[in-house]
Amino acid sequence: MSWGLSNLPYGVFTRREGETPRVGVRYGDHVLDLAAALHDEVFATGSLNAFMARGVTAWRETRTLIQNRLSDDPAVTAYLVPLAEVRMHLPFEVADYVDFYCSLEHASNLGRIFRPDDEPLKPNWRHLPVGYHGRAGTVVPSGTPIVRPSGQRGAGTFGPSARLDIEAELGFVVGTPTGLGERAGRFEDHVFGVTLVNDWSARDIQAWEYVPLGPFLGKSFATSVSPWITPLEALSEARVAGREQDPEPLGYLRRERPWGLDLTLEVRLNGEVVSRPPYREMYWTPDQMLAHMTVNGASLRTGDLYASGTVSGSEPDQRGSLIELTWNGTEPIKLADGSVRSFLEDGDTVTISATAPGPGGEVISLGEVSGTVRPAR
Amino acid sequence: MSWGLSNLPYGVFTRREGETPRVGVRYGDHVLDLAAALHDEVFATGSLNAFMARGVTAWRETRTLIQNRLSDDPAVTAYLVPLAEVRMHLPFEVADYVDFYCSLEHASNLGRIFRPDDEPLKPNWRHLPVGYHGRAGTVVPSGTPIVRPSGQRGAGTFGPSARLDIEAELGFVVGTPTGLGERAGRFEDHVFGVTLVNDWSARDIQAWEYVPLGPFLGKSFATSVSPWITPLEALSEARVAGREQDPEPLGYLRRERPWGLDLTLEVRLNGEVVSRPPYREMYWTPDQMLAHMTVNGASLRTGDLYASGTVSGSEPDQRGSLIELTWNGTEPIKLADGSVRSFLEDGDTVTISATAPGPGGEVISLGEVSGTVRPAR
Numbered sequence: 085m086s087w088g089l090s091n092l093p094y095g096v097f098t099r100r101e102g103e104t105p106r107v108g109v110r111y112g113d114h115v116l117d118l119a120a121a122l123h124d125e126v127f128a129t130g131s132l133n134a135f136m137a138r139g140v141t142a143w144r145e146t147r148t149l150i151q152n153r154l155s156d157d158p159a160v161t162a163y164l165v166p167l168a169e170v171r172m173h174l175p176f177e178v179a180d181y182v183d184f185y186c187s188l189e190h191a192s193n194l195g196r197i198f199r200p201d202d203e204p205l206k207p208n209w210r211h212l213p214v215g216y217h218g219r220a221g222t223v224v225p226s227g228t229p230i231v232r233p234s235g236q237r238g239a240g241t242f243g244p245s246a247r248l249d250i251e252a253e254l255g256f257v258v259g260t261p262t263g264l265g266e267r268a269g270r271f272e273d274h275v276f277g278v279t280l281v282n283d284w285s286a287r288d289i290q291a292w293e294y295v296p297l298g299p300f301l302g303k304s305f306a307t308s309v310s311p312w313i314t315p316l317e318a319l320s321e322a323r324v325a326g327r328e329q330d331p332e333p334l335g336y337l338r339r340e341r342p343w344g345l346d347l348t349l350e351v352r353l354n355g356e357v358v359s360r361p362p363y364r365e366m367y368w369t370p371d372q373m374l375a376h377m378t379v380n381g382a383s384l385r386t387g388d389l390y391a392s393g394t395v396s397g398s399e400p401d402q403r404g405s406l407i408e409l410t411w412n413g414t415e416p417i418k419l420a421d422g423s424v425r426s427f428l429e430d431g432d433t434v435t436i437s438a439t440a441p442g443p444g445g446e447v448i449s450l451g452e453v454s455g456t457v458r459p460a461r
Numbered sequence: 462m463s464w465g466l467s468n469l470p471y472g473v474f475t476r477r478e479g480e481t482p483r484v485g486v487r488y489g490d491h492v493l494d495l496a497a498a499l500h501d502e503v504f505a506t507g508s509l510n511a512f513m514a515r516g517v518t519a520w521r522e523t524r525t526l527i528q529n530r531l532s533d534d535p536a537v538t539a540y541l542v543p544l545a546e547v548r549m550h551l552p553f554e555v556a557d558y559v560d561f562y563c564s565l566e567h568a569s570n571l572g573r574i575f576r577p578d579d580e581p582l583k584p585n586w587r588h589l590p591v592g593y594h595g596r597a598g599t600v601v602p603s604g605t606p607i608v609r610p611s612g613q614r615g616a617g618t619f620g621p622s623a624r625l626d627i628e629a630e631l632g633f634v635v636g637t638p639t640g641l642g643e644r645a646g647r648f649e650d651h652v653f654g655v656t657l658v659n660d661w662s663a664r665d666i667q668a669w670e671y672v673p674l675g676p677f678l679g680k681s682f683a684t685s686v687s688p689w690i691t692p693l694e695a696l697s698e699a700r701v702a703g704r705e706q707d708p709e710p711l712g713y714l715r716r717e718r719p720w721g722l723d724l725t726l727e728v729r730l731n732g733e734v735v736s737r738p739p740y741r742e743m744y745w746t747p748d749q750m751l752a753h754m755t756v757n758g759a760s761l762r763t764g765d766l767y768a769s770g771t772v773s774g775s776e777p778d779q780r781g782s783l784i785e786l787t788w789n790g791t792e793p794i795k796l797a798d799g800s801v802r803s804f805l806e807d808g809d810t811v812t813i814s815a816t817a818p819g820p821g822g823e824v825i826s827l828g829e830v831s832g833t834v835r836p837a838r
Contacts, residue, residue, distance in 0.1 A: 179597070179598055180596055180597055180598045182677075185674060206672050206673060207616065208613075208616075208669055208670060208672065211613060211616055211617070212613055212669075212670060214670065214673075214674055214677075215674065215677055216593065216594070216674040216675045216676075216677050217593070217594040217595055217596055217677070217681070218594055219557055219594055219759055220556070220557055220597065221556055221557045221759075221760055221761070221762045221765070222641060222759050222760055224641065228641070231641070231642040231758050233757035233758050234756060234757060234758075235756055235757045236585075236588060236589050236711065239584065239585075239588050240588070240708070240711065242711050242712070242713070264599060264601065264605070264608070264682075264683065265608040265682075265838060286757070289757065292585055292589075293585060293589060293591065294673070294674075294675070295583050295585065296583060296591075296671070296672075296675070297562060297591055297592065297593040297671075297675040297676065298593045298671070298673070298674040298675020298676070299593075299674065299675070300559075300591075300592055300593050300594070301753070301754075301756065301757040301759065302757075304594070304754075304757060304759040305641075305642075305757040305758045305759050306641065306758075331617070334613065334617065334619050335619070336619065376678070377678075377681075379611060379612055379678065380610035380611060380612045380663070380666065380678040380679075380681065380682040381608050381610050381611075381682045381683075381838070382596055382598075382599050382678065382681040382682050383598055383599055384598070385598045388598070461642060461758070
């Protein structure tokens with residue numbers, strides 16, 4: 085069972101319009117109303133943040149408590165709400181949002197596409213996980229319509245993006261903060277769980293604006309996240325050694341414990357699978373991203389979100405963006421309905437899902453993040 | 462008088478340790494306690510955000526009310542707290558932080574320093590205000606010590622930054638939000654006021670990391686802001702036509718009203734003036750930055766901060782960063798105590814202040830933002 089006792093992801097739901105959102109845990113096709121089941125008002129504050137701020141010991145104790153109640157306490161059924169009766173919301177208030185660039189294949193593919201005569205990777209890429217800050221205020225929950233952005237696509241050229249793309253990513257949600265000037269400790273003491281991220285990208289806007297200060301309006305119109313935050317403990321069977329790195333990273337980036345993750349993402353365009361990116365092939369692991377992000381003393385806040393960057397594997401059907409899948413539009417995808425796609429068209433729906441191995445051959449589902457493209461205004 | 466009835470900037474203060482910070486308005490050497498004077502609990506919420514969210518009509522009415530009370534009501538003196546008895550705090554909760562790059566001289570100087578054989582400006586620079594997102598969680602109030610960041614300064618090289626710098630900037634604080642997919646309306650309907658910004662920069666970290674996704678750890682360790690938010694209405698006498706632009710910007714960047722600002726910044730290093738950057742020479746005006754930032758439908762939140770980028774004028778003693786003032790360290794500054802500086806040393810204090818013309822020959826002070834460099838940990 086994909087949503088059993090070994091999964092139990094956290095989300096935020098309402099049953100009625102206007103109600104303050106409540107924290108729940110998904111169990112099968114139901115949501116366990118935690119504020120009611122555990123008599124704890126931290127789960128009735130509208131987001132996961134207050135609970136996440138309690139820290140790793142509280143996270144573990146709460147998970148064990150929920151597992152025990154669901155296994156042993158028949159009375160708990162009174163607090164199980166059918167999924168069909170709830171609406172899911174943004175599960176946490178996003179503090180800062182950072183996007184990394186951790187797939188060797190993705191970074192190499194983009195280098196080959198944009199700079200065919202140069203080395204595909206920039207000199208810094210194998211030395212540090214390259215990243216940048218994105219717009220936290222436009223992180224939206226799965227299902228939010230994505231209005232095609234307009235902008236400059238070159239000198240004197242303005243209009244709706246003609247090269248709207250997706251990026252299939254994994255996001256990490258920070259629970260335990262640090263102070264200014266400190267470095268983060270162990271990954272599992274700071275990071276509460278993971279979410280799926282679609283980092284929508286307007287390639288034409290991005291290509292014109294990004295030199296020398298990086299992506300801005302080509303990304304800031306929307307970033308979608310999945311409704312269920314999978315706690316790290318649910319991913320214990322998915323942990324693998326990170327990919328071998330050459331050169332060996334500097335000391336502060338040394339991996340102390342295995343935080344590679346054997347997740348398989350799936351990207352569907354209008355229902356049809358177009359890619360299955362393997363997360364385990366990522367070059368930089370999330371513990372390394374966290375160490376890097378804070379090595380300069382930058383503080384963490386509860387609700388910080390950092391994402392892996394596009395997950396692309398070594399095979400063509402494992403690429404996590406259309407610009408790679410269609411090789412910058414030169415090799416359009418053919419869909420089952422006979423149409424072709426270089427980039428997204430109005431009305432297209434993109435859904436990214438993921439699974440991980442669980443205990444005893446079970447499958448842990450991470451759910452999905454979905455969005456439909458609306459015409460430019 | 463620099464802090465008279467035509468100025469009246471907003472800040473957030475406490476009189477005692479542990480007290481919830483309150484919003485006040487500076488008047489001379491006093492702070493008017495607004496929650497008490499106006500019997501309005503919006504000023505006792507710990508930050509300016511709730512008041513800013515009320516919108517431009519409320520901002521104007523409140524300012525008039527305060528001016529009337531200070532002029533006509535002797536009883537108001539009961540709510541004036543001596544500045545010496547208060548501690549100032551971060552005046553608003555920062556939602557997203559965006560940093561632009563709007564000085565033609567600054568962008569040109571950096572181009573000449575880093576790419577002496579190329580055109581100093583990138584092809585996009587005169588077509589749009591180049592900008593990127595910074596870390597909102599490390600925006601700190603004036604007076605916060607700045608711990609020298611450590612990081613990678615090249616392949617295999619790690620250590621404290623040896624090229625710690627400042628950037629003297631003007632910041633704009635958003636009060637009125639917009640929805641996802643909308644564009645911002647008039648500048649003065651969204652922006653509540655201005656603050657002084659020191660965008661501390663580790664040039665060696667930044668130079669190694671920033672290709673291709675922009676600055677990250679070279680900036681994210683700290684950004685300091687001044688305690689007093691000057692409302693736009695206090696700057697009415699400072700408004701000037703923006704600098705002439707060639708080529709003429711696209712329609713969405715057209716200036717409808719003059720929002721050039723005749724402010725003069727002053728940068729002091731250990732008390733000694735090292736630069737007086739003129740804000741009126743900036744190429745892109747703040748109304749253009751706002752229009753650009755939202756043209757793709759990115760929403761605004763109350764508390765969004767966007768900064769101008771380093772303010773540098775055409776004269777050598779008008780440059781707003783040490784990398785320009787010392788031409789990348791090749792022409793060190795000589796200080797009055799006989800020492801020289803290429804970049805900042807531990808113990809150095811940098812203070813940025815600014816003034817603007819007020820009505821009838823008055824001077825509007827914007828106060829100052831200050832920080833002292835502490836050794837790396």
